[in-house]
Amino acid sequence: MKGFEQVDISGDVGLRVWGRGMEELFENAAIGMADLITDTSNIKEEEVRTIHIQAEGIESLLVQWLNELIYIFDTSGFIGKRFRVEIKDNSLRAEVQGGNFDPSRDERRLLLKAATYHGLSLRRGDDRYEAMVIFDI
Amino acid sequence: MVPRIKDLVEVLYREIPTGVGSKGRLRLTTQELKKVLLRGAQWVVEQGFGDREDLEHTESGGYIEGADPDVISRKAYERGSPQLGTLGSGNHFTEIQFVDEIYDEKVANSLGLFKDQITVMIHTGSRGLGHQVCTDFLEVMQRAAQRYGIKLPDRELACAPFNSQEARDYFSAMNASANYAWANRQYIMHWVRETFMRVFNTGPKGIGMSLVYDVAHNIAKIEEHTVNGRRVKVIVHRKGATRAFAPGHPELPPVYRETGQPVIIPGDMGRASFVLIGTERGMTEAFGSTCHGAGRLLSRHQAIKKAKGRSIRREMEDMGIIVRAAGRGTLAEEMPEAYKDISNVVEVVHRAGLSKKVARLRPLGVIKG
Numbered sequence: 148m149k150g151f152e153q154v155d156i157s158g159d160v161g162l163r164v165w166g167r168g169m170e171e172l173f174e175n176a177a178i179g180m181a182d183l184i185t186d187t188s189n190i191k192e193e194e195v196r197t198i199h200i201q202a203e204g205i206e207s208l209l210v211q212w213l214n215e216l217i218y219i220f221d222t223s224g225f226i227g228k229r230f231r232v233e234i235k236d237n238s239l240r241a242e243v244q245g246g247n248f249d250p251s252r253d254e255r256r257l258l259l260k261a262a263t264y265h266g267l268s269l270r271r272g273d274d275r276y277e278a279m280v281i282f283d284i
Numbered sequence: 285m286v287p288r289i290k291d292l293v294e295v296l297y298r299e300i301p302t303g304v305g306s307k308g309r310l311r312l313t314t315q316e317l318k319k320v321l322l323r324g325a326q327w328v329v330e331q332g333f334g335d336r337e338d339l340e341h342t343e344s345g346g347y348i349e350g351a352d353p354d355v356i357s358r359k360a361y362e363r364g365s366p367q368l369g370t371l372g373s374g375n376h377f378t379e380i381q382f383v384d385e386i387y388d389e390k391v392a393n394s395l396g397l398f399k400d401q402i403t404v405m406i407h408t409g410s411r412g413l414g415h416q417v418c419t420d421f422l423e424v425m426q427r428a429a430q431r432y433g434i435k436l437p438d439r440e441l442a443c444a445p446f447n448s449q450e451a452r453d454y455f456s457a458m459n460a461s462a463n464y465a466w467a468n469r470q471y472i473m474h475w476v477r478e479t480f481m482r483v484f485n486t487g488p489k490g491i492g493m494s495l496v497y498d499v500a501h502n503i504a505k506i507e508e509h510t511v512n513g514r515r516v517k518v519i520v521h522r523k524g525a526t527r528a529f530a531p532g533h534p535e536l537p538p539v540y541r542e543t544g545q546p547v548i549i550p551g552d553m554g555r556a557s558f559v560l561i562g563t564e565r566g567m568t569e570a571f572g573s574t575c576h577g578a579g580r581l582l583s584r585h586q587a588i589k590k591a592k593g594r595s596i597r598r599e600m601e602d603m604g605i606i607v608r609a610a611g612r613g614t615l616a617e618e619m620p621e622a623y624k625d626i627s628n629v630v631e632v633v634h635r636a637g638l639s640k641k642v643a644r645l646r647p648l649g650v651i652k653g
Contacts, residue, residue, distance in 0.1 A: 155585040184304065206439075207423070214419050221412045222362045224305055248305050255304040255611045258373035258653060260415040264422065264439035283415070284374050 150175025153183070154279065160257060161266070161281045169205070172269075172276045173212060173239070174230040180213055180262070181245075183282065184220065186254040187228050191246035196225065198241045206269050208237050209278060213262035216243075224248045257284050285402055286604075286648065288483060289380060293606045293649040295479050296378055300472055301370040303610025303653040308369040310471070317365055318353040324463030325470035325498075333474040340537045342498040343527065346470065347463045348505075352456035356413070357420045360457075364413025364464060369471040373611055373653030375577075375618065376408045377550070378476065380649035381557065387641040391561050394543045395496050397643045404476050404493070405557055405645065407550050409502065410465040417461050421454045446519060455504070462503050469498055496559065497546035501526055501576060509571050520571045528562035528574040528639040547639055551578045551626025553618055553650045554603060558630045558641060565637035574639035575630065578623040584613070591616035600650075609652040618652055 150171065154161030162179045166172030181187050198215055202208035212232075219225050227245035260283040269278040301308050312320070319327045325346030329339055339346045356364075371378060383401045386392045397403070410417075425442035428450040436442060444450040473495065480491045504521040511518070520527075529536055529545040536545055544562040551557045566572055582590065596615040600607045609615050627644075634641045 153585070155583045157583040158580050160584060203427075207426075211423075218359050218363065218416065218419075220305075222359075222366070250303065250305040250610070253305075255373075256613060257611070258304045260412075261419045264426075264442075267439065 151179030151182070153179075156281060158284075159281055160284055161279060163277070163279050165272075165275050165277045167275055169276055170232045170234050172278055173209065173232040173234065173241075176209060176213060176278065176280065177216055177227055177230045177232075177241075177243075180216060180259070180282070181226055181228070183257050183259060184226060185248055185256055187226060187245075189253055190226050190228055190248065192228050192244045193246045194225065194244070196227075196243045196245075198239070198243060200239045202237050202239075205234075205237055206264075206267055208234070208239055209269055209280065210262050210264055210267065212239055212241070213280065217259050217261060220248065257282075259284055289606050289649040291483050292380060292479065293608050293651060295483055296380075296476065296649075297608045297651050299475050299479050300378060300651065302651060303371075303373050303614075306370055306610070306653075307366045310369045312365060312368060314361060314365075317361060317368070320368065320467045321351055321353040321356060321460035321463055323347045324466040328467045328470040328474075334470050338470065338473070338495045338498075340539060341495040342466060342470075343500055344535075345537075346466045346498075348459045350456060351460035351463050352453075353460055355453045355457045356417065356460055360413050360416035360420065363416045364411065367411040367413065368464070368468055369475070370411060370468075371408050371472065371651070371653055372411055373614070376653050377405075377553065378407075378472065378651040379405045379550075379553070379557070379647050381405060381645040381647050383643050384556075384646045385644040387643065388561070391543050391640075391642050392559075394540075395546055395559065395642065396494060397496065397559065402648075403496075403645055404473075405548065405550060406469055406472050406476070407501075408465075408468060408472065410461040411468060413464050414461040417457045421450075421457065424450050425454065458504065462500055465500065466498065497540075497548060499527055499545070499548055507571070510568065518571070520573070522573055522576075524576045524579075525570075525573040526576050527572060528560065528566045528570075529572045530562045530564040530567045533562070533567075533572070546642070547574055549575060549577060549626065549630060552620040552623035553607060553647055553652070554600060554605060554620030555647075556626055557645045557647070558626065559643045559645065560630065560633070560639040561642050563637055563639055566639050569636075570638050574633045578626040578629055580622060581624050582622040584617045587619060587622040588613055588616045590621060591619055605647050605650060607650045607652065611653060614652050
């Protein structure tokens with residue numbers, strides 16, 4: 148099941164994401180963000196990267212997680228397809244499976260500058276966790 | 285000229301890396317990138333990409349003092365290094381235009397502008413380096429705001445007192461990013477000139493392309509202004525605003541001391557862009573500032589919905605404008621209807637006296653990310 152949807156914001160772009168648990172929400176946020184950058188169906192799963200992040204709160208952890216993925220994409224062209232996230236005490240460990248983006252082959256969607264704290268929300272609903280993140284484009 | 289626009293757009297698109305995932309042609313060492321952060325466009329010109337006159341026609345001579353490359357994170361270096369000399373995406377562009385209306389003959393003449401002249405406008409900034417500096421310092425500033433007891437209405441608006449170490453470091457990093465941006469535009473301008481020379485098979489004299497002005501469009505600067513009759517040092521943060529200094533301002537280069545500072549105001553890719561000039565009224569009423577651009581009317585989704593089933597490229601071509609974009613949705617998102625009419629925006633600042641209209645530029649060829 149799809150775990151994200153784009154939200155219309157003048158000048159920028161937002162993602163609403165959800166998951167049965169916090170970890171699934173983080174995974175869905177990463178999948179949703181990759182979908183903003185390109186159509187990942189053409190990206191090969193040829194590489195695994197491990198990411199560690201320590202933050203001061205769970206909201207910061209979400210923003211820093213997405214910004215780490217933006218940094219990795221911006222510097223190496225690596226884009227994730229499959230994410231496995233573990234969270235403990237505002238500390239994240241993730242395994243990301245994906246491959247390199249090729250501008251001559253892959254669809255070029257949005258250039259994301261950063262995930263922001265603007266209008267950020269992360270809460271527990273009745274049966275799932277939900278978050279809203281706005282990206283600077 | 286007009287029959288060659290298609291060639292020019294194609295070659296410019298090839299020569300200036302543009303859009304998501306594009307890498308620059310430059311391979312700078314960390315030491316060289318440090319020089320870019322310290323001396324911006326000046327260092328780039330010293331490397332042979334442009335001339336002294338370019339720097340005279342660039343805000344602050346192409347770089348600001350007080351940049352500290354050591355407060356820039358490794359991540360920012362890594363993002364900035366391959367992206368120097370790239371255009372980016374979103375509303376960034378390179379545009380070939382012509383002057384279709386002159387409002388102030390005398391000032392236009394001083395700026396070297398005349399009717400039916402061909403111009404090129406470049407809109408880009410500090411790329412991934414600047415974005416990473418922002419991302420890094422947002423974390424620092426959020427902690428600082430907490431420590432200094434500042435209650436934030438939105439966590440993205442994190443701040444600290446200007447004299448704090450956090451703010452000092454940020455200011456140095458921002459200055460370094462601004463220097464990177466001036467360097468970036470200097471490289472791109474140089475390649476634009478090379479492209480014109482190649483397509484028209486002529487030299488620098490034959491092509492006669494000189495820089496009118498390069499002005500930052502998103503920056504905070506320490507300036508002296510009159511507040512309640514007193515001269516005070518203030519930090520002017522221009523975001524969604526552009527510097528527009530009046531005639532006689534000591535920061536202006538000799539060539540523009542009498543006219544005032546030229547201001548470049550980009551519009552949308554179908555209608556127009558403007559060159560304005562700074563005024564005394566702008567100094568007293570708006571800290572020497574004017575408008576920034578057209579501003580969006582439609583969100584991205586609204587624009588994409590409105591463009592559904594249409595070929596924006598064809599529509600633009602019918603208007604005599606050749607467009608080339610890297611991104612799939614870029615043309616729809618950036619179509620003229622998505623923006624306010626820049627003529628109305630400029631008319632407001634003109635009538636309010638914040639700056640004066642000098643020339644209107646119409647697009648002929650547009651490259652977008």
